[in-house]
Amino acid sequence: MNAELPPENSVPPPPAVPPSAKGSGMLTLVAGGVAVLALVSSGMLWQKLSHIQEQLARQSADAGAQAVEARTIAHQAQDQARDIAARQAVTDARVSETTLQRSQLEDLMQSLSRSRDENLVVDIESAVRLAQQQAQLTGSIEPLLAALKSADDRVTRAAQPRLAPLQRAIAHDTDRIKAVTTTDTPGLLVKLDELVRQVDELPTVNAVVAASAVGVGITAPPLAAEWWQRALDVVHQEARKLLRVSRIEQPEAALLSPEQSFFLRENLKLKLLNARLGLLARQLASARADLNAAAAALNKYFDPASRKTQAMATLLLEVQGRMKAVELPQVDETLAALATAAAGR
Numbered sequence: 029m030n031a032e033l034p035p036e037n038s039v040p041p042p043p044a045v046p047p048s049a050k051g052s053g054m055l056t057l058v059a060g061g062v063a064v065l066a067l068v069s070s071g072m073l074w075q076k077l078s079h080i081q082e083q084l085a086r087q088s089a090d091a092g093a094q095a096v097e098a099r100t101i102a103h104q105a106q107d108q109a110r111d112i113a114a115r116q117a118v119t120d121a122r123v124s125e126t127t128l129q130r131s132q133l134e135d136l137m138q139s140l141s142r143s144r145d146e147n148l149v150v151d152i153e154s155a156v157r158l159a160q161q162q163a164q165l166t167g168s169i170e171p172l173l174a175a176l177k178s179a180d181d182r183v184t185r186a187a188q189p190r191l192a193p194l195q196r197a198i199a200h201d202t203d204r205i206k207a208v209t210t211t212d213t214p215g216l217l218v219k220l221d222e223l224v225r226q227v228d229e230l231p232t233v234n235a236v237v238a239a240s241a242v243g244v245g246i247t248a249p250p251l252a253a254e255w256w257q258r259a260l261d262v263v264h265q266e267a268r269k270l271l272r273v274s275r276i277e278q279p280e281a282a283l284l285s286p287e288q289s290f291f292l293r294e295n296l297k298l299k300l301l302n303a304r305l306g307l308l309a310r311q312l313a314s315a316r317a318d319l320n321a322a323a324a325a326l327n328k329y330f331d332p333a334s335r336k337t338q339a340m341a342t343l344l345l346e347v348q349g350r351m352k353a354v355e356l357p358q359v360d361e362t363l364a365a366l367a368t369a370a371a372g373r
Contacts (some may be wrong), residue, residue, distance in 0.1 A: 146370065148186055149194075152179040153366045156359055163356050164310060168213050169205050172359065176202045179362075190369065197365035205357045213307060219347050220304045223322075226340050227293050227300070231331045296325050312351055319348050 159175030176198050183195045299322040306315030323344050330337045 148182060148191075149366055149369045152182065152194075153363070153370070155179065156362060156366070160359060165308060169208065169356065172205055172357075173202065176205070176359070176362065194362070194365040194369050197361040201357075201359045201362045205359075208357045216307055216347055216350060217304060219343060220300055220307070223340060223343055223347070224297050224300045224304075226336065226343075227296050229336050230293070230326070230340065231334045231336070232289050232292070232329055233331050292325070292329055296322055299325070307351070310356075316348065316351060319344060319351075323348075 159171040162171040299318045303315040303318035
């Protein structure tokens with residue numbers, strides 16, 4: 029048998045593998061593939077874990093930084109809170125102090141206002157009482173009217189509502205005083221002084237009337253007949269001085285000596301001065317009695333035919349007629365309002 033040779037470049041067929049060898053080779057490949065896959069998977073897992081660790085590290089670092097920053101912010105917030113609390117405490121203290129000062133200032137202002145009103149009330153009351161005493165001493169209503177007008181002006185300037193009743197009381201008392209007619213004491217005092225001054229000029233009933241001297245001319249020499257006539261007249265007048273005949277109604281007036289005439293005039297002056305004092309003291313009955321006594325002495329001891337005596341008698345009658353027993357008005361309403369205002373009601 030002729031055997032055919034293979035060509036030169038031909039590849040020899042692989043040797044025949046037994047079936048058992050093929051099975052083990054496949055297992056090896058599978059195991060190798062699984063190992064490769066496991067290794068690749070492990071590498072990928074490791075890489076992923078490394079990446080996760082890096083992220084965790086970064087996140088942890090960031091969290092630490094944030095925690096530090098949060099603690100810093102927390103400390104700052106606490107400091108700010110303490111600062112705000114301190115400032116709030118200071119503000120509250122200042123507010124409390126301001127409120128206290130304001131209340132104290134209001135109390136002080138009210139106290140000053142009350143003190144000013146009280147001083148005003150006391151001053152007005154003193155002025156009114158002093159004016160009332162002056163009116164009683166002088167018998168004139170002018171001091172009372174002036175004091176009430178001044179009080180009304182002061183109350184108006186004060187502009188306090190609590191003093192309105194006082195102002196109304198002052199107005200009522202002023203109207204009531206103006207409606208009263210009183211004695212003109214100053215005018216009567218002037219007339220009494222005039223009466224006292226006229227006493228020294230009054231002629232008494234038994235006064236010797238001085239003879240009117242017959243004028244002897246000195247400019248030209250008189251004639252002889254005229255000279256004798258004038259001489260006889262002078263002798264006649266001198267003779268009349270030695271004896272005087274007159275009618276005197278009061279016998280005791282004719283017996284007055286010049287010395288007694290002096291004391292008579294002084295006694296008359298004393299009666300007029302007593303009447304003046306009685307008028308000042310508002311003792312009108314006593315003043316009238318003294319004036320009546322003065323009028324009686326005037327009619328009894330002084331020459332009624334003399335013009336000076338007649339003028340003095342007329343003046344005495346005028347003074348007696350103008351002396352009226354009128355009570356001065358009181359300011360009780362004003363004083364009551366002052367007492368109410370002083371009590372703070």
